Amino acid sequence: MSGLRTDLYELRMAASYLRHGMTGPATFSLFSRRLPSRRGFLVAAGLAEALTFLEDFSLDAADLDYLRRVGGFDRSTLAALSTLRFTGDVWAVPEGRVVFADEPLLEVTAPIAEAQLVETGVLNLITFQTTIASKAARCRIAAGDAQLIDFAFRRTHGFEAGAGVARASAIAGFAATSDVEAAVRYGLTPSGTMAHSYVEAFPDERSAFRAFATDFPVDPIFLVDTYDTPDGVRAAVDVVEELGLTGPFGVRLDSGDLAALARQTRAILDEAGLGRARIVASGSLDEDVIAGLVAAGAPIDGYGVGTKMGVSYDAPSLDSAYKLVSIGDRPVLKLSPGKATLPGPKQVFRDATGVACDVIGLRDEPVPADREPLLVPVMCDGRRLDTCAPADLVRAARRRFEAELTWLPGSARRLAQPQPLTVLVSPALAALRDRVAAEARQDGGR
Amino acid sequence: MSGLRTDLYELRMAASYLRHGMTGPATFSLFSRRLPSRRGFLVAAGLAEALTFLEDFSLDAADLDYLRRVGGFDRSTLAALSTLRFTGDVWAVPEGRVVFADEPLLEVTAPIAEAQLVETGVLNLITFQTTIASKAARCRIAAGDAQLIDFAFRRTHGFEAGAGVARASAIAGFAATSDVEAAVRYGLTPSGTMAHSYVEAFPDERSAFRAFATDFPVDPIFLVDTYDTPDGVRAAVDVVEELGLTGPFGVRLDSGDLAALARQTRAILDEAGLGRARIVASGSLDEDVIAGLVAAGAPIDGYGVGTKMGVSYDAPSLDSAYKLVSIGDRPVLKLSPGKATLPGPKQVFRDATGVACDVIGLRDEPVPADREPLLVPVMCDGRRLDTCAPADLVRAARRRFEAELTWLPGSARRLAQPQPLTVLVSPALAALRDRVAAEARQDGGR
Numbered sequence: 014m015s016g017l018r019t020d021l022y023e024l025r026m027a028a029s030y031l032r033h034g035m036t037g038p039a040t041f042s043l044f045s046r047r048l049p050s051r052r053g054f055l056v057a058a059g060l061a062e063a064l065t066f067l068e069d070f071s072l073d074a075a076d077l078d079y080l081r082r083v084g085g086f087d088r089s090t091l092a093a094l095s096t097l098r099f100t101g102d103v104w105a106v107p108e109g110r111v112v113f114a115d116e117p118l119l120e121v122t123a124p125i126a127e128a129q130l131v132e133t134g135v136l137n138l139i140t141f142q143t144t145i146a147s148k149a150a151r152c153r154i155a156a157g158d159a160q161l162i163d164f165a166f167r168r169t170h171g172f173e174a175g176a177g178v179a180r181a182s183a184i185a186g187f188a189a190t191s192d193v194e195a196a197v198r199y200g201l202t203p204s205g206t207m208a209h210s211y212v213e214a215f216p217d218e219r220s221a222f223r224a225f226a227t228d229f230p231v232d233p234i235f236l237v238d239t240y241d242t243p244d245g246v247r248a249a250v251d252v253v254e255e256l257g258l259t260g261p262f263g264v265r266l267d268s269g270d271l272a273a274l275a276r277q278t279r280a281i282l283d284e285a286g287l288g289r290a291r292i293v294a295s296g297s298l299d300e301d302v303i304a305g306l307v308a309a310g311a312p313i314d315g316y317g318v319g320t321k322m323g324v325s326y327d328a329p330s331l332d333s334a335y336k337l338v339s340i341g342d343r344p345v346l347k348l349s350p351g352k353a354t355l356p357g358p359k360q361v362f363r364d365a366t367g368v369a370c371d372v373i374g375l376r377d378e379p380v381p382a383d384r385e386p387l388l389v390p391v392m393c394d395g396r397r398l399d400t401c402a403p404a405d406l407v408r409a410a411r412r413r414f415e416a417e418l419t420w421l422p423g424s425a426r427r428l429a430q431p432q433p434l435t436v437l438v439s440p441a442l443a444a445l446r447d448r449v450a451a452e453a454r455q456d457g458g459r
Numbered sequence: 460m461s462g463l464r465t466d467l468y469e470l471r472m473a474a475s476y477l478r479h480g481m482t483g484p485a486t487f488s489l490f491s492r493r494l495p496s497r498r499g500f501l502v503a504a505g506l507a508e509a510l511t512f513l514e515d516f517s518l519d520a521a522d523l524d525y526l527r528r529v530g531g532f533d534r535s536t537l538a539a540l541s542t543l544r545f546t547g548d549v550w551a552v553p554e555g556r557v558v559f560a561d562e563p564l565l566e567v568t569a570p571i572a573e574a575q576l577v578e579t580g581v582l583n584l585i586t587f588q589t590t591i592a593s594k595a596a597r598c599r600i601a602a603g604d605a606q607l608i609d610f611a612f613r614r615t616h617g618f619e620a621g622a623g624v625a626r627a628s629a630i631a632g633f634a635a636t637s638d639v640e641a642a643v644r645y646g647l648t649p650s651g652t653m654a655h656s657y658v659e660a661f662p663d664e665r666s667a668f669r670a671f672a673t674d675f676p677v678d679p680i681f682l683v684d685t686y687d688t689p690d691g692v693r694a695a696v697d698v699v700e701e702l703g704l705t706g707p708f709g710v711r712l713d714s715g716d717l718a719a720l721a722r723q724t725r726a727i728l729d730e731a732g733l734g735r736a737r738i739v740a741s742g743s744l745d746e747d748v749i750a751g752l753v754a755a756g757a758p759i760d761g762y763g764v765g766t767k768m769g770v771s772y773d774a775p776s777l778d779s780a781y782k783l784v785s786i787g788d789r790p791v792l793k794l795s796p797g798k799a800t801l802p803g804p805k806q807v808f809r810d811a812t813g814v815a816c817d818v819i820g821l822r823d824e825p826v827p828a829d830r831e832p833l834l835v836p837v838m839c840d841g842r843r844l845d846t847c848a849p850a851d852l853v854r855a856a857r858r859r860f861e862a863e864l865t866w867l868p869g870s871a872r873r874l875a876q877p878q879p880l881t882v883l884v885s886p887a888l889a890a891l892r893d894r895v896a897a898e899a900r901q902d903g904g905r
Contacts, residue, residue, distance in 0.1 A: 018618050020610075020637040021651025029674045035660065079643055085675045125660055132654075133637075136613040137621065145616075164466075167582040168776045170591075170616035171623050172464050175583065177616065191466040191579075197525055205467025208578075210783035213791040214481065214571055228475045229531040238795050240899060268795040320776045329775035330614045330766045337656035345659040349684050349714040453686060 016072035016094075017079065019133040024080065027097075027126040028090045038101075039125035039340045040358045041132065042117045043139060049328030053431025054421060056150045056414055057106040057118055058181045059142030061406045064397040066134045067099040099127050103392035104376070106361070108406070109146075109184050109413030110387065111421060113433045116361045116373060117388060118143065118333075125340060132335045140333040141174070142181040148325035149185035150414065151300040151428055152318050157307055160315040162204045163190040164295060165323020178323045184410040186418075187318075200404025206234035206265050206293075218245055222252040230256070234263040234293060237278070242269060246278045250285045263291035265317070271296070272311040279312040293317060299326065300428055344449050355442060356449045361387035362439075367420050374439030462518035462540075463525065465579045470526065473543075473572040474536045484547075485571035485786040486804045487578065488563045489585060495774030499877025500867060502596045502860055503552040503564050504627045505588030507852045510843045512580045513545040516573075545573050549838035550822070552807070554852070555592075555630050555859030556833065557867060559879045562807045562819060563834060564589065564779075571786060578781045586779040587620070588627040594771035595631035596860065597746040597874055598764050603753055606761040608650045609636040610741060611769020624769045630856040632864075633764075646850025652680035652711050652739075664691055668698040676702070680709040680739060683724070688715060692724045696731045709737035711763070717742070718757040725758040739763060745772065746874055790895050801888060802895045807833035808885075813866050820885030 017024075030036075045055060072080075072094050080086045080094070101123020106112055118139055121128045152161055163182045166175040172194075179195030189204035190196055196203035207225055215221035218240060226233045235252075237245030249264050264282075266274050271294045282290045294306065295317035303316055320326065336354045337345055344356035358376040362384040372381070380386050391398055399406070424432040438446070463470075476482075491501060518526075518540050526532045526540070547569025552558055564585055567574045598607055609628045612621040618640075625641030635650035636642055642649035653671055661667035664686060672679045681698075683691030695710050710728075712720050717740045728736045740752065741763035749762055766772065782800045783791055790802035804822040808830040818827070826832050837844055845852070870878040884892070 015640055017640040017643060018621075019639060020612055021639050021642075021649045022637065022653055023651075024639065025651050025671075025675055026653055026657045029657070029670055030660070032674055033670055039656075039660065041656070079639075083649055084677060129654075129656060132656075133613045134618070137615060137618060140614050141616045141620075166466055167579045167781075168586050168779065169583060170587045170620040170770070170775075172580070172583060173619040174587075174616040175464075191468065193465060193467050193470065193525075194461055194463040196467075197463060203467045203529060205469070205471050207468055207472055208575075209793045209795065210485075210487070210575060210578075211472045211475070213783050213793060214476070214485065214786050224475055224479055225471075228478055229471055231530060239793050241794075268798050324616070324770070324775040326775055329616075329770040329772055333614065335613075337659050340660050347655045347659060347685050348687075349655065352714050 015076055016070055016130070017076045019130055021083070023130050023132055025085065027130045028086055028094070030126040030129065031090055031093045036124050036126070037341045038122055039128050040120055040122045040338050041128050041335050042338045042359060043119040043136060043333065043335045044115055044117045046332040046334055046352070047114045048433055049331070051327055051431065052147055053425035053427065053433050054111045054113060054147070055143055055331070056146035056185055057110050057112055057143055058108050058146035058184050058410065059139040060105050060108045060119065060391065061403065062142065062177070063119070063135045063138045064103070064392055066138060067103070067131055067392065068395065068397060070099045070131060072097065097127065097130070098395060099123060099131055100395040101127055101392070102390065102394065104388040105391045106387050107389060107410070107413055109410035109417065111417045112361070112387070113371060113436050115355070115436055116371065117359050120358055120388065122358065136333055136335045140331050142177055144325045144329065144331050145178050145181035145323070146185045148328070149182035149187060149322050152303060152316070152322055153186040154418070154426060155300040155304040155307065155428060156316055159307070159313060160189070161187040162315060162317045163187050163192065163322070164317040164319035166192040168320040169323045180407060182322060183407050184414055186411060186414060198403060199407050201407070207236050209236065209239045212236060212239040219248045219252060222249055223256070226252055226256055226258060230258060230260070232261045232263070234265050236267060237264045238266055238268050242266060242274050243277055243281060246281045250281065250287060253287065254285070261289060261291070263293050263314070265293045265295060267296045271313070272306055272309040275306070275311040275313050291315060295319070297321065304428055344445055346446065346449050346453065348450060348453060355438065355446055357442065357445055359442070363387055365420070367422050370435040370437050372437045372439050374442050375445065378439060378441055461522055462516055462576070463522045465576060467529070469576050469578055471531065473576045474532055474540070476572040476575065477536055477539045482570050482572070483787045484568055485574050486566055486568040486784050487574050487781050488784045488805060489565040489582060489779065489781045490561055490563045492778040492780055492798070493560045494879055495777070497773055497877065498593055499871035499873065499879050500557045500559060500593070501589055501777070502592035502631055503556050503558055503589055504554050504592035504630050504856065505585040506551050506554045506565065506837065507849065508588065508623070509565070509581045509584045510549070510838055512584060513549070513577055513838065514841065514843060516545045516577060518543065543573065543576070544841060545569060545577055546841040547573055547838070548836065548840065550834040551837045552833050553835060553856070553859055555856035555863065557863040558807070558833070559817060559882050561801070561882055562817065563805050566804055566834065568804065582779055582781045586777050588623055590771045590775065590777050591624050591627035591769070592631045594774070595628035595633060595768050598749060598762070598768055599632040600864070600872060601746040601750040601753065601874060602762055605753070605759060606635070607633045608761060608763045609633050609638065609768070610763040610765035612638040614766040615769045626853060628768060629853050630860055632857060632860060644849060645853050647853070653682050655682065655685045658682060658685040665694045665698060668695055669702070672698055672702055672704060676704060676706070678707045678709070680711050682713060683710045684712055684714050688712060688720050689723055689727060692727045696727065696733060699733065700731070707735060707737065709739050709760070711739045711741060713742045717759070718752055718755040721757040721759050737761060741765070743767065750874055790891055792892065792895050792899065794896060794899055801884065801892055803888065803891055805888070809833055811866070813868050816881040816883050818883045818885050820888050821891065824885060824887055
């Protein structure tokens with residue numbers, strides 16, 4: 014992977030650190046300054062991809078040649094960059110766990126040039142997948158026992174984003190994805206039915222259903238709304254009976270009043286003795302629409318959720334930051350209005366009963382009784398500690414999120430006006446912050 | 460590129476078409492059903508990437524092996540898929556041109572299995588870049604004569620999305636990008652200053668500025684808000700004078716009341732006789748904030764625009780669709796509520812004076828007098844017609860967008876409550892739609 018996958022300023026700062034002999038370790042902390050208004054919690058995701066990025070980070074001859082042409086990089090700096098790899102340590106919140114504002118998702122400790130160079134990449138990958146997992150988690154909560162399928166690939170921000178969305182939504186409990194390449198990569202269940210174009214490509218709906226069920230007799234899903242939904246359901250019933258299909262099958266509703274159509278559809282299916290047939294709904298769904306359908310008692314067994322989840326439509330990014338918190342032994346912060354930071358490497362202490370607030374403290378504080386530390390070591394000397402296959406990492410993250418769902422307080426979990434858990438700062442961290450801030454105000458502008 | 464970068468249903472439908480001997484040509488039309496509420500126009504983008512995807516489309520042995528395991532793909536279908544390439548024709552609106560709802564951005568004509576298989580990829584790439592270019596265009600309009608720099612890479616939806624954002628924003632008139640790899644790929648100007656962490660890594664602000672300006676004396680930009688902005692500006696002035704820098708330089712404001720700070724900053728710089736120094740602003744900027752700063756007369760020379768543009772925060776996707784409009788000689792449509800389509804291959808006829816409405820007609824209609832057809836042939840028999848280098852394609856698209864800016868009616872161009880141009884349907888297309896709809900209502904549910 015090209016080391017040019019970064020912002021130019023990271024390369025300039027790294028070059029400057031190297032030229033000035035600043036090779037001591039620095040710690041950077043990645044966190045979200047606040048949650049979007051309709052988020053009661055975030056689901057940590059993207060860590061595995063970030064660790065891969067760190068392990069692969071390097072600049073090749075073409076990269077260095079480009080930098081020489083951009084200017085400002087002298088021969089010895091380019092030589093230093095040519096052998097630079099990420100050799101640092103990383104602590105992080107495991108994927109699938111729930112976090113709140115200001116809580117570090119990840120902390121990097123490395124020679125400052127290395128830690129600086131990887132800022133853009135690490136921020137990008139963690140912010141993106143955490144954004145999507147947090148949106149998908151709301152869909153998961155809304156859907157209750159119904160299955161969720163990721164239908165987002167056609168409108169994600171590029172192909173790689175499609176794979177990231179499939180991965181992040183799987184962590185948040187989606188059962189399948191339409192994105193075949195993502196299914197291969199992450200061991201997910203691929204899912205696919207038919208499009209309106211398929212129905213239209215045949216002389217009539219019935220011919221289309223007949224052809225499809227002949228070709229894919231194992232659990233076919235018939236798209237029934239191309240012309241008239243009840244007629245479409247009856248056509249599906251006729252074809253199932255005509256072909257003597259006895260296994261599972263389903264119909265998909267993709268437009269109109271989904272609650273009313275689902276009831277009508279259920280009645281037609283049940284009348285035909287096809288209680289086994291499932292109803293899948295799709296079409297501009299998000300957690301609010303799903304919650305409305307569930308509340309209305311719509312007999313829907315599965316939801317295909319696309320764009321609204323895949324770009325996290327109501328909050329497509331997070332106010333995430335990757336901030337220097339210590340250099341050598343010196344804790345640092347910045348005082349910029351609205352963007353002040355907490356100094357020093359940190360830990361988050363959580364009450365496993367869900368009753369008490371989270372506490373952000375210093376990493377070397379003793380863990381308070383009855384509390385659990387959220388951040389764990391994930392990389393040491395540039396090597397990841399968990400070398401499981403991508404599919405196993407997703408499965409483990411999904412199990413963690415399932416456990417979090419039982420822990421998450423109702424006020425943070427609810428869809429409307431959610432209230433994130435309060436996060437406190439430990440006395441030791443507060444004292445350090447006040448001391449460092451006072452020193453910075455005195456000395457910063459010298 | 461893997462042919463599995465598609466939705467599973469595309470592969471199933473393609474397999475079914477092949478098994479049923481449906482090898483005749485079909486035409487699919489890609490358009491946006493409506494514009495987001497705060498968009499008066501869309502900027503077509505992503506075509507070059509989509510054509511690359513079409514040229515590269517193929518399934519390799521590992522892909523086919525996966526499909527065999529997924530099930531439903533028999534030996535002869537897999538054999539047919541193994542040699543399948545995209546051999547079709549494509550018409551499209553050139554990148555950088557402005558379009559409105561319902562106007563085709565692209566039309567694909569190919570054997571139906573091929574045209575179906577590429578749906579997901581083409582929709583994804585065109586929707587994404589058009590979404591971003593349309594948001595970036597609003598920033599461009601807001602900024603007037605000031606320069607815009609893409610700072611989005613750290614919060615785009617993955618690395619590839621970062622490159623796509625750099626490309627799309629360049630088409631919409633951004634002058635530079637922080638994303639180095641995107642700059643290499645698309646021949647863009649890379650841009651980068653310093654971060655707060657750099658300032659904090661030194662004992663004080665002045666030492667940091669001195670080190671940076673020593674290492675990068677050509678047009679350095681000093682980030683001045685880490686502790687106190689006016690103090691930071693004075694430190695930058697002192698360092699410039701101390702080092703005897705006589706060339707261009709600048710300061711960057713990243714927090715606080717940007718208008719007030721820019722005025723204070725300008726005064727300090729001018730008092731020091733540094734009228735040549737530029738002021739760059741950044742920090743959660745979007746077109747509204749920029750327009751506010753411009754309206755307030757803030758003396759800002761450049762804007763670094765990040766997340767809000769890079770994910771198109773207020774409208775992170777489009778209601779785009781890729782719909783079958785004809786199969787063989789038979790025009791088709793769908794009647795789904797709210798998602799009805801127009802049949803047949805199309806053309807958009809535009810009044811170059813900007814006075815009259817656009818007209819969507821049939822592709823084979825004669826071009827009305829004084830009107831220009833928007834869609835042009837871009838691919839023939841699976842080969843792109845324009846084989847320019849990526850950088851040249853971006854430059855050409857940017858020139859087109861600059862011309863569109865002079866054409867665009869003020870009501871569509873304004874930032875608040877923009878009013879898209881009205882789009883009419885030609886009499887010939889309307890007659891076809893009514894005829895085909897009537898037939899579909901009669902025959903569809905057979």
